[in-house]
Amino acid sequence: MGAESAPRNKFFRRPSTLAERNFIADALRTETVGGALLLIAAVVAVVWANTGWSDAYQDLRDVRFGPAALHLDLSLSTWAADGLLAIFFFVAGIELKRELVVGDLRNPAQAILPVVAAGCGMLTPALFYFAVNTGGGSPDGWAIPTATDIAFALAVLAVIGTSLPSALRSFLLTLAVVDDLGAILIIAIFFTDSVNFLALAGAFALLAVFWLLQRRRVRGWWFYVPLALVIWALMHESGVHATVAGVAMGLLMRVVPDRGERTSPAEHVEHLxxxxxxxxxxxxxxxxxxxxxxxxxxxxxxxxxxxxxxxLLGLIAGKVVGIFVGTWLVARFTRAQLSDDLAWPDVFGMSMLAGIGFTVSLLISELAFTDDPVLTEQAKAAVLVGSVLSAAAATVVLRIRNNTYARLCAEENRDDDGDGIPDVYRTDADRLRRDKLA
Known part of the structure; x- marks a missing residue:
């Protein structure tokens, strides 16, 4: 036999070194990478569903597995909506808790603008939907355009807003986190047909245990992971949407580090x-x-x-009207003020960006029209079109604003005489003295 052949390259091999694994994990923590993966997955899904392999796509969604004895014999699409999205909402819950305890929502004067903006940004799209469907149509889909996709919106902002003020990202993040809490409440209240109160009581009892473990500073994944799985299963059995379990556990995490702790448990777990x-x-x-x-x-x-x-109108028009007008009215008639780093055109562009309702809107589309699969698919198509149009419009506006800030930054850093001091900091006396020396 000849020389030993070289090992074959494996495309989907597990990263071989700790540094490589850490690099991949750090990349996934950035908005641009997460948003790119979300966009790629959506494009693959749309292409797959519109080819000759569309039946295979539907068969994949309908694959069922899980313990039937525990009422968890679910389709793959249901596992994704109820199970995997609970992880997404767990992270959102931690973000909301951090904003409430140590972030912008801690200070009522700073919190009022993004909170009111989020509330108006959920109410106005619903009103747009009802206005269009008055006297006909279906009122059941009013909640679909109320949600904003955090991951997608922040990813778009990260790509197009390299020179935009950081206050804009903070405003959008706070708004989107409050928006997610509102979406969870809508799902829990309006899309729960019947409630198993025994299972719900069990879920709340174990959530109390979760809180107590956090309060007692108990550490170790072997306590929390099994507990989280049981809480999720009980919430699912109760009839309340299982993603509520995720946001509830996120809100119960401890976000302030004790003396001697490098990071809080919430920050450590979110990092993982x-x-x-x-x-x-x-x-x-x-x-x-x-x-x-x-x-x-x-x-x-x-x-x-x-x-x-x-x-469609709720996402591309209702969000803009609700967030921008609501923010302007609060700033105009109360003591609340817009950040000194922001201008109203920035808020207008961000309001357009909030019309990206992708992830949660798709979830609510499945919940709103459970008895009408055709209307469910049509609503999803409207979510896709509305999110794309909102992203495109926001990109145009925020790109113009980004270029404006980039020019201002370049002007502030001009140093025509090359002395290391930006010209903007030179007074007329300095310039006259410099000219005499020259």
Whole structure:
């Protein structure tokens, strides 16, 4: 035999070194990478559902597995919506808790603007939807355009806003976190047909145990992971959407480090879980939910069918009107003030960006029209079209603002005489003295 052949290259091998694994995890913690994976998964789903292999896509979504004795014999798409998205909402819950305890929401004067903006940004799209569907159509889809996709919106902002003020990202993050809490409340209140109070009581009892373990400074994943799984299963059995368990546990995490702790438990756990959420949970959900058959008639229905038109206008118009006008009214008639680093055109562009309702809107589409699969698919198509249009419009506005800030930054750093001191800091006397010396 000849010389020993070289080992074959493995495309999906496990990273071989700790540094390599850490590099991948750190990449998944950035908004651009997470948003890119989400977009790729959505594109793959749409392409797959519109090819000759569309039946295979549907068969994959319908694959069932899980212990039937525990009422967990679920389809793959349901596991993604109820299970994997619980991880996404767990991270969102931690972000909300941090904002409430140590972030912008801690100070009522700073919190009022993004909180009111989030509230108006959920109410106004629902009103747009009801206005379109008054006297016909279906009122059941009012909640679909109320949500903002944190991952997608922040990813777009990170790509186009290299020179935008950091206060804009903070405003958007706070708004989106409050928005997610609102979406969870909507799901829990309006999309729970029947409640198993015994299972719900068990879930709340174990959530109390979760809180007590945090309060007693108990550490160790072997306590929390089994407990979290049982809480999730009980919440699912109760009839309340299982993602509520994720956000509840996130809100119970301790976000302030004790003396001697480098990081709080919430920060440590989020650091570990965020790559799973961004790199696995959300992309898989998008892959299994965004596969909508797109054709001329379907796109036509988006702009002419009342429920889908309501979703579309809610995302691309309702979000802008609600967030921008709500923020302006609060700043105009109360003591609340917009950050000195922001201008109103920045808020307008961010309001457009909030019209990206992708992940949570797709989830609510499945919950709103459970008895009408055709309308569910049409609503998903409207979510996709509305999110794309919102992202495109926001990109144009924020790109113009980004270029404006870039020019201002360049002007502030001009140093025509090369003395290491920007010209903007030179007084007229300095310039006259310099000219005499020259």
């Amino acid at each position: 879980v965020r790559p799973v959420s961004a790199g696995l949970a959300v992309p898989i959900f998008a892959l299994l939910s965004a596969g909508v058959a797109i054709s001329g008639p379907v796109l036509g229905d988006v702009f002419t069918h009342r429920p889908t038109l309501g979703v």
